[in-house]
Amino acid sequence: MKKVLLLWGLVLFAWSVQAHVGSSGVVLQGKAGEYRILVNIQPPDVIPGTANVTVYVENGGATRVQARPIYFRSGDEGAPTYDMLEAVPGQLGQFQGIVWLMEGGSSSVQLVLEGAKGKGEFVVPVVAVSTAERDMPAGLGWMLTALGLLLLVLLVTVIGASVSDGVLRAGQSLTTPQKRKRYRNMGIALVACLLILYGGGSWWDSWAATYKRYLYKSLDAHGSVVDRDGQRLFQFKIDTTDFNSKRGSGYLSYLVPDHGKLMHLFLVRTPGLDAFAHLHPERTDSTTYQSYLPNLPPGKYLVYGDIFSYSGFTETLTDTIDIPELASNHTEIKKTDPEDTYVVTDPLNKPKQVPLDENVVVCGQPGTRTTLQDDSYVVWEGKANQVFEAGKPLSLNFAVFTPESKPAILQPYLGMAGHAAVVRSDGSVYVHLHPIGTVPMAAELSLKNRIADTARVFKRADSKIFRDSIDRHVAMLKQMPEAERESYLMQEMGMDLGADSTAHAGMEHGSVVSFPYAFPKAGQYRIFLQIKRNGRVLTGVFDARVTDPVL
Structure with a gap:
């Protein structure tokens, strides 16, 4: 057990930028000392490159904001000096600037705020990878070619x-x-x-x-559904062909759990986005994960699987699978993990076109009352028929009420006040949100540990020992009683849902769950909200319309 805890101490250095598809920006809300802030970082798609940093100071009167990059491998000892962020004219409390990211991989932006309430620090994890190439404009290319020939x-x-000419005298010829x-x-x-x-x-x-x-390319993974004693078993296998050129040998042995799970798997039926499941497959070997499927209706499903490396590099594995009809002679469906959940709702743009039962909810919209599976209900705070602007950071606020219309007391779910998955209608955008934003709290805390470490290079443990210790730790969590497991996860991530001393906004214990986010592009989105009440995970579904920014 001591060896497991020792190796798990190494894992605490791991930080994970929340996985996503089609949404490269990082949105994080919290406290830097006495300053309540919202940070939006748009990383570059070419490394070296500049990340655009915007800091919204919501209270405290900060007058000076500085930022610098810190890389996971080199830590604080190898970090450059701070760059000053400029105050935005006419926008009280808003600061903007750039930070150069010179190294690829796991990194972070450290912020320092100064003002009327003293000094505060904040760490924002960022994944820096090259995802694009820059083409030279044709006109510039021809101009440079002509100048080169000249x-x-x-x-x-x-x-x-x-x-020759230098040896000639006046009037002489060669x-x-x-x-x-x-x-x-x-x-x-x-x-x-x-x-x-x-x-x-x-x-x-x-x-x-x-x-x-x-150039960064996501890992290839292939899902399939097989029959296992009359049950539908989903298998997700990572393709390791030419694997070394993408991640390096042993990469999959250094995956670590996020919220106690080695993989967060989301299944969304397409094209209607009318069936949703949040599962937590078990690792059977370093490349294969599997999970029993709940009573999902048959059809074609989008697959998103989030995995997390010890270095903080986070990826979403994607695929599309066909789920067959469940055999009708089975009354009890197996669960791989006690927190596995699913829900069925009305298809996109076809409201109330689904029969109601205990796992069916009607999709809601901003400003409307949406009933959950236990007859409690959620109000997405906002104006009815509200339209959102792409690229603009905002807070998605959901107020939960009991069937008697009293504010509901929420229980922690996987160590947090709530979770949300956001999916664009065509599947091109997916993000797993938490109440602090697109980054889990463990990310910031782990980065702080790495910054405090004076080692210039982080050394990893033996891959087999590391993987075995992680498997034992995940199995230990799974065997814990529910309340004990939730308490352990909250402590592990440094959370305190009942105290004002938390470093993050939106985490206070109560009936409202907030998710900071910026929709990356125009389109129609569906939000799957997940909370827990009375020991039961409840899922609400909401639609949002997003337009291009007004210039």
């Missing part, structure tokens, strides 16, 4: 003149030997310049090929 001609001419010497040296200069250009071009092509090789 410089080549001038250089060759100057070299030729330096070995002799035949001198002309031959001139042309010979010009030829040598031309060949030398062409060889230099060829070498430079080859070096550039080699560098570009290496860049393309390590």
Whole structure:
């Protein structure tokens, strides 16, 4: 047991930027000392590159905000100096600026605020990866080519003149030997310049090929549904073909749990987004995860599987699968994990087109009352028929009431006040939200531990020992009584749902759950809200319309 705890101490250095698809921005809400802030970071798609940082100071009167990057491998000892963020004219409490991210992989942005309430610090985990290539505009390319040819001609001419014309006196002309010497040296200069250009071009092509090789590409994974004693068993297998070029040997042995689970799996039926499941598959080997399916209706499903590396690198595995009809002669469906849940709702743009039963809810909208499975209800705070603006950070506030219309007391679910999955109608955007934003609280706390460590390079444990310790830890959590497990997870993440001393907004114990987020692009979205009351996980479904920003 001591070995397990020792290795788990290493895992505390792991931090995870919340997984996503099509939503690269990081939105995080919390407290920097006495300052309540909302941070929005748009990382670059090319490394090295600049991340755009926006800080909204909601209280405290901060007058000075600084930011710097900190990389997981080098820690605080290898971090550069702070850059000043500029106050936005006419926007009280809003600061903007850029931070250079020079290294790829797990990193963070450390903020320091100063003002009327003293000094406060805040850490925002960020994944820095190259996901794009920059193409040179055609006009610029032709202009640079013409200038290059001109410089080549001038250089060759100057070299030729330096070995011939320089020996002439006034009124003299070149002799035949001198002309031959001139042309010979010009030829040598031309060949030398062409060889230099060829070498430079080859070096550039080699560098570009290496860049393309390590250009970030999500891991390939393939889902399937097999029959296991009359039950539908979902299997998710990670493709390790050419794996070393993507992540390196042993990568999958260094996965760590988030909220006590090695994988968070979301299934959403397409095209109507009318069936949803949040499952937690078990790891059978380093590449395969499996979970029994609940009573989901048959159809084609979008698959999103979140996994987390010890270094903080977080990925979402995606696929599309066909789920067959469940055999009618089975009355009891097996559960792989006690927190596995599902819900059925009305199809997108076809309200109330589904028969009601205990696992069916009617989809809601901003400003409306939406009934949950236990007859409690949720009000998404906002105006009726509200339309949201893409790219604008906002807070999605959900107030929960008992069937008697009293504020409901929520229980922690997987160590937090609530969870939400956001999916765009075409599946191109997916994000798993928490009340602090797109990043779990464990991420910030783990980064603080890494910053406090003076080691320039983080050393990882033996892969087999590491993986075995993680498997034992996850199994231990699974065997705990529910209340004890939730308490353990909250303590592990540094949470205190009942205290004002928490470093994060939106985590206070009560009836309202808030999720900071910025919709990345225009379109129609569906939000699956998950909370817990009286020992039961409840899922509410809501639709949102998002338009392009008004310029």
